Amino acid sequence: MTVLELRQYTLHPGRRDELITLFEREFVEAQEELGARVVGTFRDVTDPDRFVWIRAFDDMASRHAALTGFYGGPVWMRHRDAANATMIHFDDVLLLEAVGDGFSVTSRAAIGKGRRGPSRVLAVVWTGGGAEPDTATVERLLGVAPVLARTAPYVNDYPALPVRDEQAVVWFASYTWAGEAAAAQERLAAHPLGQEPGLEVLELEPTARSALR
Secondary structure, rough: OOEEEEEEEEOOOOOOHHHHHHHHHHHHOOOOOOOOEEEEEEEEOOOOOOOEEEEEEEOOOHHHHHHHHHOOOHHHHHHHHHHHEEEEEEEEEEEEEEOOOOOOOHHHHHHOOOOOOOOOEEEEEEEOOOOOOOOHHHHHHOOOEEEEEEEOOOOOOOOOOOOOOOOOEEEEEEEEEEHHHHHHHHHHHHHHHHHHHOOOEEEEEEEEOOOOO
């Protein structure tokens, strides 16, 4: 079991790079030392004031211990005012459970080696209710094998960080080229699935230290 948080932060205009710099310098290792894996950190391509990131845990017990240790620890206490000053909203969060093997990410030591161009990650978020879209159809439209996650069947036992109270399915797809992600979005838009009101596609640009690229 891998428990995931898909976190979307709305920031004050023009302050996204400020938060990313602080986050990558201070918050990555501090969380991972406590058992929270920072899977990916991203700029939302369509919204210059949105920062998106994914955090993973082995299980809910590990999540509670890691969140308690980090948010009650010295690193967050030292930098929380600076981080919070960049944010308008930080409660757009989906608590998910990965299906299958979950995320296999590149080590940070290998980041940047052999890259051909600006990479992209698409997060296809379904909250439409009713029948879940067929994963084979989504995979065909995306053009790559995505990682699938669904709303975790657990109570959020760290209420200081709220999560969205709705059922969701999320497909994460990685692309070496931005153009490949654009082509996948065109296929989605041309398909009836892309017209569904419960479907949202996040186009994400990995930051310098993002493990998921």
